[in-house]
Amino acid sequence: MNNKKIIFLPLFLILLTGNIFGQLIDKPAASINYSKPEMISVKQLEAQVQVVNALRERAGQQAKQPTIADKVEVLEMMISDMLIMQAAESKGIKAEEAEIANAINSQKVQLEQQNQRKITDVQFRAAIESQTGYTWVKYREQLSKQIIQQKFLMSEKQAEIESYVKMPDFSEIERVFKQNRTQFSNPEMARYSQIFISTLNLDYSKVQEAEKKADEAYRKYVNGSASFEQLVNDYTEDPNAKYRNGDSGYIAYNDPNVSAYLGKNFIDQLFSIKEGDVKGVIKSNIGYHIIKITDYREAKLLTLDDTIHPTASQTVREFIAQQLIVSSQNAAVSKSLNELVEELKKDADIKIFEDNIN
Numbered sequence: 353m354n355n356k357k358i359i360f361l362p363l364f365l366i367l368l369t370g371n372i373f374g375q376l377i378d379k380p381a382a383s384i385n386y387s388k389p390e391m392i393s394v395k396q397l398e399a400q401v402q403v404v405n406a407l408r409e410r411a412g413q414q415a416k417q418p419t420i421a422d423k424v425e426v427l428e429m430m431i432s433d434m435l436i437m438q439a440a441e442s443k444g445i446k447a448e449e450a451e452i453a454n455a456i457n458s459q460k461v462q463l464e465q466q467n468q469r470k471i472t473d474v475q476f477r478a479a480i481e482s483q484t485g486y487t488w489v490k491y492r493e494q495l496s497k498q499i500i501q502q503k504f505l506m507s508e509k510q511a512e513i514e515s516y517v518k519m520p521d522f523s524e525i526e527r528v529f530k531q532n533r534t535q536f537s538n539p540e541m542a543r544y545s546q547i548f549i550s551t552l553n554l555d556y557s558k559v560q561e562a563e564k565k566a567d568e569a570y571r572k573y574v575n576g577s578a579s580f581e582q583l584v585n586d587y588t589e590d591p592n593a594k595y596r597n598g599d600s601g602y603i604a605y606n607d608p609n610v611s612a613y614l615g616k617n618f619i620d621q622l623f624s625i626k627e628g629d630v631k632g633v634i635k636s637n638i639g640y641h642i643i644k645i646t647d648y649r650e651a652k653l654l655t656l657d658d659t660i661h662p663t664a665s666q667t668v669r670e671f672i673a674q675q676l677i678v679s680s681q682n683a684a685v686s687k688s689l690n691e692l693v694e695e696l697k698k699d700a701d702i703k704i705f706e707d708n709i710n
Contacts, residue, residue, distance in 0.1 A: 379708040381427055386438040386700040392430050394708050401426050406485045423709050431704075432689075435696045437497065440504035447499040455495050467609065469601070470592065509688040516684030520676035528672050529656055536654040536668050538661065540605040542623060543647035545598035547583050547632070548590040550639040563633070566640035570632040573642065580630060580644055589639070598644070602662055613637065 381397040384390050401418050404426055409415050418426075460476045471479070477488050484491060506513070529536065549566045551559045569587040572578040578586070584598035593600045603610055605623050618636035625631045625645045632642030649662065656669040666674075 380705050381709055382431055382705065383703045384431055384434050384438070384700060385702075386435050386696060387442040388438060390434055390438070392427065392434070397423060397427055397430065397709070400430055403485065410483060410485070420709060424704075424706075427704065427709070431702060432693045433497075433501075435693060435700055436501050436504060438700075439696055440500050443504065443507070445500055445503050445507070447496040447503075451499050452492060452496055455499060456492075469610075505685070505689060505692060509692055512691070513681075513684045513688045516680075516687055517677070518680045520673050520680075524676060525669060525672045526656070528676065529668065534653070536658075536660075538649065538652055538654060539607070540623070540651040541602045541649050541662070542605075542625075542627075542645050543602045543662070544600055544622065544625075545580070545584070545596075545644045545646055546590065546593065546600050547580070547588045547598060547642040548593070548639055549587065549641075550589045552638055563635075563640055566633040566642065570642050573630060573632070580642075583642070599646070602647075 378393045378395045380391050381394045382392045384392070401423055405415060405418065459480075460471070460473075463476060463479060464471055480486070480491050481488060484494075486494065547566070547569050549562045549569075551562050554562065565587065569583050573580060573583055581597045584594060588594050588598060590598070590600065603619070603622065605619060611619050615635075615637040618634055618641070621631070621634050622643055622645075625643060627645050627648040630642065630644045632640075634641045634643060647662070654660070654668050656672075657667055660666055660668055660671050
């Protein structure tokens with residue numbers, strides 16, 4: 353009976369501790385204990401170094417082989433991150449699902465404003481994964497952590513942050529404007545309404561039917577048997593524009609994304625139409641269009657009192673002021689965050705295993 357135990361026990365321990373052994377051979381880079389003991393392994397550090405390098409490359413910085421100093425810098429960031437999460441957890445601070453959803457929607461709106469067009473949820477996810485290198489699940493996890501950290505920071509340092517923020521004055525706004533004069537401009541653009549018949553994912557015979565449908569609608573417009581607005585209601589397959597009499601907003605002549613999506617030939621034909629005129633049938637990469645130009649604008653440099661875009665109410669002056677405030681807020685948050693981390697470090701047990709970092 354005793355022999356059986358002696359033979360069985362080591363086999364059982366090997367099966368049970370296989371994962372533990374795998375962790376043991378991964379050396380520690382640091383250990384942190386503010387409210388509980390946690391470890392950052394060398395593998396975790398190396399993985400985070402790769403993430404940081406990838407983000408820097410996406411930001412246009414040149415790739416380089418990370419030095420020990422680079423790795424220690426990333427490790428310090430990971431330690432700070434872990435300290436804040438432990439401190440926030442000890443105070444019961446969490447990220448609610450509604451807060452995550454609001455943050456995602458806010459970033460989606462910001463991306464739409466940058467691109468000056470609506471994007472689908474699928475397009476937004478693809479853009480996020482491309483820009484960050486994260487999967488959608490990982491992106492949500494990181495967003496949740498950011499929300500928790502922001503809530504904890506504000507609970508501890510809101511008064512200090514508010515005291516650090518500076519409001520811009522007129523001279524500062526003018527200085528920024530003069531230094532970046534050529535960046536404040538609008539490209540050549542046109543606002544158009546359309547009757548649109550889609551050819552996406554259609555076989556050859558269906559494409560021919562779509563073309564006939566577009567030709568039929570255009571003939572009705574030309575012979576006066578129906579108004580443009582009536583034809584939009586009867587024919588168009590653009591649900592977003594249908595209930596705005598076909599209005600599809602502004603399109604910039606030199607926008608590479610729009611050109612790739614609709615086709616350069618379509619863009620050239622659209623910009624050959626005079627304001628107030630209707631032209632059809634124009635073929636694009638996605639279907640057939642009957643176009644009405646409702647507004648045309650030459651490329652121009654903007655003044656401080658011009659709106660930043662024809663559809664926006666915000667002036668260049670207001671935009672610069674907003675950016676300066678955001679910059680001041682970011683500096684205030686960064687300063688307060690550093691202060692908070694230093695305070696947390698005083699109450700934590702932190703060890704860095706420098707010999708393991710190479």
